[in-house]
Amino acid sequence: MAQQLQLSIGEDELKKLNDALEHGVSSELRTMLNTLPPADTAHLLESSPPKLRSLLWRLVDREQEGDVLQELSEEVRQFFLDQMNIAELKAITEGQDVDDIADLLQQLPDTITRQVLDSMNSQDRQRVEAVLAYPEDSAGGLMNTDTITVRPNNTVDVVLRYLRRHEGIPDTTDSLLVVNRRDEYIGRLPLTLLLTTEPSATVREVMLTDLDPIPADMEDTQVAQLFERQDLLSAPVVNETGKLLGRITIDDVVDVIREEAEHSMMSMAGLDDDEDTFAPALRTARRRAVWLGFNLITAFIAASVIGLFQETIDKVVALAVLMPIVAGMGGNAGSQALTLVIRGMALGQISKTNLKWLLSRELAAGFLNGLLWATLVAAIAWVWFDDPVISLVIACAMVINLSVAVITGAALPVLLKSMNIDPALAGSIILTTVSDVVGFFSFLGLATIFYG
Amino acid sequence: MAQQLQLSIGEDELKKLNDALEHGVSSELRTMLNTLPPADTAHLLESSPPKLRSLLWRLVDREQEGDVLQELSEEVRQFFLDQMNIAELKAITEGQDVDDIADLLQQLPDTITRQVLDSMNSQDRQRVEAVLAYPEDSAGGLMNTDTITVRPNNTVDVVLRYLRRHEGIPDTTDSLLVVNRRDEYIGRLPLTLLLTTEPSATVREVMLTDLDPIPADMEDTQVAQLFERQDLLSAPVVNETGKLLGRITIDDVVDVIREEAEHSMMSMAGLDDDEDTFAPALRTARRRAVWLGFNLITAFIAASVIGLFQETIDKVVALAVLMPIVAGMGGNAGSQALTLVIRGMALGQISKTNLKWLLSRELAAGFLNGLLWATLVAAIAWVWFDDPVISLVIACAMVINLSVAVITGAALPVLLKSMNIDPALAGSIILTTVSDVVGFFSFLGLATIFYG
Numbered sequence: 001m002a003q004q005l006q007l008s009i010g011e012d013e014l015k016k017l018n019d020a021l022e023h024g025v026s027s028e029l030r031t032m033l034n035t036l037p038p039a040d041t042a043h044l045l046e047s048s049p050p051k052l053r054s055l056l057w058r059l060v061d062r063e064q065e066g067d068v069l070q071e072l073s074e075e076v077r078q079f080f081l082d083q084m085n086i087a088e089l090k091a092i093t094e095g096q097d098v099d100d101i102a103d104l105l106q107q108l109p110d111t112i113t114r115q116v117l118d119s120m121n122s123q124d125r126q127r128v129e130a131v132l133a134y135p136e137d138s139a140g141g142l143m144n145t146d147t148i149t150v151r152p153n154n155t156v157d158v159v160l161r162y163l164r165r166h167e168g169i170p171d172t173t174d175s176l177l178v179v180n181r182r183d184e185y186i187g188r189l190p191l192t193l194l195l196t197t198e199p200s201a202t203v204r205e206v207m208l209t210d211l212d213p214i215p216a217d218m219e220d221t222q223v224a225q226l227f228e229r230q231d232l233l234s235a236p237v238v239n240e241t242g243k244l245l246g247r248i249t250i251d252d253v254v255d256v257i258r259e260e261a262e263h264s265m266m267s268m269a270g271l272d273d274d275e276d277t278f279a280p281a282l283r284t285a286r287r288r289a290v291w292l293g294f295n296l297i298t299a300f301i302a303a304s305v306i307g308l309f310q311e312t313i314d315k316v317v318a319l320a321v322l323m324p325i326v327a328g329m330g331g332n333a334g335s336q337a338l339t340l341v342i343r344g345m346a347l348g349q350i351s352k353t354n355l356k357w358l359l360s361r362e363l364a365a366g367f368l369n370g371l372l373w374a375t376l377v378a379a380i381a382w383v384w385f386d387d388p389v390i391s392l393v394i395a396c397a398m399v400i401n402l403s404v405a406v407i408t409g410a411a412l413p414v415l416l417k418s419m420n421i422d423p424a425l426a427g428s429i430i431l432t433t434v435s436d437v438v439g440f441f442s443f444l445g446l447a448t449i450f451y452g
Numbered sequence: 453m454a455q456q457l458q459l460s461i462g463e464d465e466l467k468k469l470n471d472a473l474e475h476g477v478s479s480e481l482r483t484m485l486n487t488l489p490p491a492d493t494a495h496l497l498e499s500s501p502p503k504l505r506s507l508l509w510r511l512v513d514r515e516q517e518g519d520v521l522q523e524l525s526e527e528v529r530q531f532f533l534d535q536m537n538i539a540e541l542k543a544i545t546e547g548q549d550v551d552d553i554a555d556l557l558q559q560l561p562d563t564i565t566r567q568v569l570d571s572m573n574s575q576d577r578q579r580v581e582a583v584l585a586y587p588e589d590s591a592g593g594l595m596n597t598d599t600i601t602v603r604p605n606n607t608v609d610v611v612l613r614y615l616r617r618h619e620g621i622p623d624t625t626d627s628l629l630v631v632n633r634r635d636e637y638i639g640r641l642p643l644t645l646l647l648t649t650e651p652s653a654t655v656r657e658v659m660l661t662d663l664d665p666i667p668a669d670m671e672d673t674q675v676a677q678l679f680e681r682q683d684l685l686s687a688p689v690v691n692e693t694g695k696l697l698g699r700i701t702i703d704d705v706v707d708v709i710r711e712e713a714e715h716s717m718m719s720m721a722g723l724d725d726d727e728d729t730f731a732p733a734l735r736t737a738r739r740r741a742v743w744l745g746f747n748l749i750t751a752f753i754a755a756s757v758i759g760l761f762q763e764t765i766d767k768v769v770a771l772a773v774l775m776p777i778v779a780g781m782g783g784n785a786g787s788q789a790l791t792l793v794i795r796g797m798a799l800g801q802i803s804k805t806n807l808k809w810l811l812s813r814e815l816a817a818g819f820l821n822g823l824l825w826a827t828l829v830a831a832i833a834w835v836w837f838d839d840p841v842i843s844l845v846i847a848c849a850m851v852i853n854l855s856v857a858v859i860t861g862a863a864l865p866v867l868l869k870s871m872n873i874d875p876a877l878a879g880s881i882i883l884t885t886v887s888d889v890v891g892f893f894s895f896l897g898l899a900t901i902f903y904g
Binding site: 039040043046047049071160163168169170171172173190191192193195196228229230231251253255257258264265266268269270271275277278279280281285291292293296298299302303317319320321322324325328332333335336338339340342343344347349357358362364365368369376384432436 | 498709713727799818
């Protein structure tokens with residue numbers, strides 16, 4: 001981990017920063033901080049506890065602030081944005097990409113957004129407003145409007161001369177986009193092709209039409225899948241009539257992919273994927289309390305099931321010793337199925353046509369593991385308590401609970417998704433409830449019958 | 453989920469494929485399948501249960517097989533590779549990128565790799581061997597050797613004419629790489645710059661030197677961080693003397709990012725990140741058995757702690773009812789801390805300098821949530837069992853267990869990583885052991901004292 005940090009900032013540098021802070025050598029520190037690339041400054045801020053973070057932020061040069069803010073995660077960025085006044089906000093949007101400005105503005109209250117927009121020149125304002133018109137998590141929200149477009153009737157030579165007159169082409173441009181007179185996307189002209197093709201050819205002759213433009217209302221996760229499957233570097237975005245609005249570039253898609261993949265893991269522990277690692281204790285406690293509260297309800301449901309069988313436990317106290325094994329193993333087996341299906345859904349692998357097969361496979365695998373571990377646990381229980389009845393009871397309960405838990409784990413995500421509930425967030429809580437209830441009920445219930 | 457699939461293959465198309473299969477219309481199906489892009493065919497194979505998968509694979513045209521294999525996940529690819537003979541293996545490597553061929557070969561037994569290499573022409577063989585010389589998960593293993601290099605003394609005009617004589621530039625080329633006479637990397641010339649700069653300028657005058665080349669032995673996750681932070685599309689790879697070996701492109705980095713992000717989630721449930729969603733039941737059961745076995749050991753440790761207090765439970769059976777609440781809430785609180793720190797480590801945010809702050813924040817947050825929920829649980833327990841003693845005991849036990857669990861969850865990943873153990877895989881098992889043992893021991897131990 002230390003090594004990963006070293007990669008860009010360096011343990012040594014971080015230590016120097018800390019030393020400098022402790023000894024109040026803030027001018028030296030200021031210089032050091034402002035020579036770092038903005039992404040590294042942002043990383044340093046995100047890796048700092050609250051006090052150090054505020055102190056470092058005050059040392060960032062005004063001109064650098066906008067670039068650094070872009071690189072911060074949403075929660076940390078919000079914290080700094082909240083402290084800025086209108087003049088500062090206007091200043092930091094200058095020189096930023098249109099999609100990045102839109103990202104910033106989406107985090108501000110509407111009245112402030114309006115004021116910042118009003119301060120821009122009309123061309124910039126229109127561009128930003130075009131992006132703001134779409135939800136943040138859509139193709140339109142991801143796109144940039146700095147596209148270079150050419151007409152199909154131009155020759156390659158004309159295009160080359162046109163580009164040479166240009167001040168500069170945006171960094172991430174890999175293709176020029178070809179549009180007709182109505183500004184509708186009709187093809188793309190990769191720079192690699194432009195450089196190797198006959199100058200006298202027309203754009204129409206050499207352009208590629210292999211790529212369907214992306215509708216502006218497509219979800220960002222779908223955009224990410226398209227980029228991944230087709231190894232795209234950029235793709236055109238169009239409105240519902242086919243008019244070209246802008247382009248999405250891979251660097252923004254990479255963020256979507258990372259967030260999407262992290263989202264499931266964080267949600268399964270009831271955390272927000274944008275969670276600030278170094279949030280203060282009180283904020284951390286408050287946020288986590290909600291999820292813990294839901295888990296407490298689960299725990300009380302499980303406890304009340306045990307409560308039904310107090311008489312039986314009073315008779316055979318060994319039941320109390322063994323009962324967490326049945327519940328726990330069910331929960332573990334179920335969470336494997338849950339995780340696999342959540343991942344499969346994120347990859348778009350699971351549909352109605354293969355769900356039935358998947359559920360029966362899970363049931364078979366769960367039953368097999370149930371049998372295997374039930375046998376072992378039964379043998380140990382027999383030896384431990386010298387009681388063949390408890391050994392039989394726990395074996396049956398384990399086979400039942402593992403089978404039910406894997407089926408629940410596999411079916412839950414699909415069910416929850418169809419009800420528009422986040423499977424990762426709700427899935428693990430519901431699964432625990434099921435595996436606890438079924439585990440305690442089958443174990444103690446069977447015991448009540450056998451010892452009754 | 454249905455929508456995500458629709459994106460590229462379409463529910464309707466999938467249904468048609470299934471109908472076609474059921475009615476044996478295989479020639480129609482073959483045509484349909486082979487007009488899909490290879491990535492979509494691969495996706496269809498990965499989304500199919502074993503029998504359907506084998507059947508579909510037989511319908512894929514020989515010339516398409518190599519492209520489709522590239523797009524498959526490792527486990528599914530291995531399955532098909534195992535069934536191929538040398539001639540088929542040689543055939544599928546033809547026309548593939550050097551890094552992709554290396555990926556395939558790395559999955560084959562050494563003797564077969566040798567035979568396939570021997571069948572290549574010497575230039576291709578050398579290129580593939582250059583990549584094979586580095587581990588799969590290093591910059592060298594990720595790189596491609598299809599770089600276009602230019603010399604610093606050439607003029608832009610010469611470069612442009614040189615490119616125009618070229619058959620074609622590799623798709624993902626965004627920059628030409630500038631090397632000196634000893635083939636050492638000295639700078640890069642983005643195509644965007646090449647198109648806008650004065651033709652009479654020399655390469656040396658216009659080239660960018662802002663990017664440090666990547667050492668071939670850098671870990672792939674570090675490469676991914678570099679690409680993410682600096683929004684790179686490609687980067688040069690050099691050996692220890694600075695000689696240019698090849699370049700890494702963003703499309704390969706995207707796979708690393710996706711895999712890394714998925715890895716933690718899958719590992720926390722004891723799953724392999726390359727796990728085939730549609731693996732047969734027996735294979736699934738066998739794989740999961742190992743992790744369940746480790747969890748069973750945990751469960752027995754917890755059970756033996758309860759076993760120490762059988763007498764106390766015999767006296768106050770309500771303890772058996774409430775004890776899972778203490779253990780479970782500790783486990784939940786701990787897994788929040790564990791997940792947050794694992795994510796923070798993956799992002800390179802956590803180092804020795806901020807770990808102490810993080811641990812004390814976790815302790816504070818855990819203690820606060822412990823107090824909050826202990827109060828509520830104590831109140832409910834008092835009413836339920838009409839017993840102020842049990843209410844006091846469970847409150848104390850919960851505060852203790854939640855505090856210990858969050859500290860354990862936060863410290864474990866760092867500790868395990870320093871011992872070179874995967875934190876996500878081992879972390880959740882060890883955490884469960886700790887929260888169960890501390891939960892049961894503090895609750896039943898305190899009860900033994902108070903009721904003793």
